[in-house]
Amino acid sequence: xxxxxxxxxxxxxxxxxxxxxxxxxxxxxxxxxxxxxxxxxxxxxxxxxxxxxxxxxxxxxxxxxxxxxxxxxxxxxxxxxxxxxxxxxxxxxxxxxxxxxxxxxxxxxxxxxxx
DNA sequence: GAATTGACGTTCT
DNA sequence: AAGAACGCCAATT
Numbered sequence: 850x851x852x853x854x855x856x857x858x859x860x861x862x863x864x865x866x867x868x869x870x871x872x873x874x875x876x877x878x879x880x881x882x883x884x885x886x887x888x889x890x891x892x893x894x895x896x897x898x899x900x901x902x903x904x905x906x907x908x909x910x911x912x913x914x915x916x917x918x919x920x921x922x923x924x925x926x927x928x929x930x931x932x933x934x935x936x937x938x939x940x941x942x943x944x945x946x947x948x949x950x951x952x953x954x955x956x957x958x959x960x961x962x963x964x
Numbered sequence: 965g966a967a968t969t970g971a972c973g974t975t976c977t
Numbered sequence: 978a979a980g981a982a983c984g985c986c987a988a989t990t
Contacts, residue, residue, distance in 0.1 A: 858987075877972055881985095889985050894971035899988085912972060919971030968990075976982070 873953035883955040908932040915948030
């Protein structure tokens with residue numbers, strides 16, 4: 850039976866992911882930390898894997914080094930990079946340039962009380 | 965139902 | 978400094 854009041858871990862991840870602003874990026878770990886489960890960054894990536902790419906801007910989520918580790922899941926390896934560059938984020942050698950500059954930390958930017 | 969798997973991150977060697 | 982090991986925990990096999 851479903852606990853309808855209780856939002857799934859997946860659903861939480863989606864909510865945060867949807868809030869990532871255009872032209873910014875964040876990390877799996879940051880989302881996990883925001884959700885209060887610091888060590889389950891893996892789950893975040895996994896949730897997104899199972900998510901609907903039409904709904905979630907998954908290309909704005911990278912690992913903590915700014916590497917496009919999930920590009921393999923976009924069908925075509927180039928899509929993720931293209932989407933990022935389309936938003937003004939330069940990517941070279943699988944890595945986001947000036948990653949810290951584009952990094953969007955949900956802990957800082959989102960009011961937890963909104964959740 | 966046990967074992968394996970992950971779009972990760974930290975810690976230990 | 979670089980690589981291996983381990984923790985995380987839901988879903989899949």
